[in-house]
Amino acid sequence: MTTRRNFVKMAGASGLIGIAAPLHAQHRLNIGIGTFSYRNLSIDDMILQLNALRIREIEMSRGEFMLLSHPHDDLFRSARAKLDRAGIRCVSYYAATIKDDGDVEDAVRFAKLLGSGNITGDGTESVLKRIDRRLTQEGLTFGLHNHFFPNATFAYQGPDEVLQAIHGLSRTMGATADTGQFASCGYDPVDAVRKLAPRLRMVHLKDVKAKGSDLNVLLGAGIARIPAVMQELRRQNFAGLVAVEYEKEGDVDRDMAKEIAFARKLA
Secondary structure, rough: OOOOHHHHHHHHOOOOOOOOOOOOOOOOOEEEEEEEHHHHOHHHHHHHHHHOOOOEEEEEEOOHHHHHHHHHHHHHHHHHHHHHHHEEEEEEEEEEEEOOOHHHHHHHHHHHHHHOOEEEOOOOHHHHHHHHHHHHHOOOOOEOOOOOOEOOHHHHHOOHHHHHHHOOOOOOEEEEEHHHHHHHHHOOHHHHHHHHHHHEEEEEEEOOOOOOOOOOOOOOOOOOOOHHHHHHHHHHHOOOOEOOOOOOOOHHHHHHHHHHHHHHOOO
């Protein structure tokens, strides 16, 4: 199975936000899609699926757009034009691992080409400081992404590690919480999104079969406690994108329709 973690390893991230809601009322969560889910489709076919599901906001997380694929600007310009015509906003760009100043500059440029206000990824402590300075200058935000790797330890596996990494950095720096990967690492995703609430930029809504496994299952069918996660996000009045992700090979159209329907019922 080609998960995003495997893709990165082999090579080297709708409902409407509740507005004008009555005071004290919980707004509806903003349900979108992480486009890694549609990595096996062309951009045109992906957009057809997004429109069929009435998705208006996404995170661009397809492999060919990640820094490790060394994409060219024209790829982003072309995708942006097609998304604009379809009325779909790319609110976040998934850069994956950012290694140096050159990567930082590329990530900023690519995010701007997509019209994104947020970048999701990871990097070492020194790189996170550079990301903070540069994105603050550009008025962008950053979400540090937690990961699960089989038989390996990742620097940011749990919420405490994420918070420690961005401690002392500006409010530019936040977290992108992947519920499935928290669960794969043995953490409670509900506790994770609760701890990360003050710095939570966006959520990758994902379910997995078991601790220690990256096998994706339909939302609600695994161990990631998705209904309770959504309840916690509603309690927070979380206004960022809740991007549904489904890392499975082959045709995912029917599965994604089920995923979105499930998420919207809980939003």
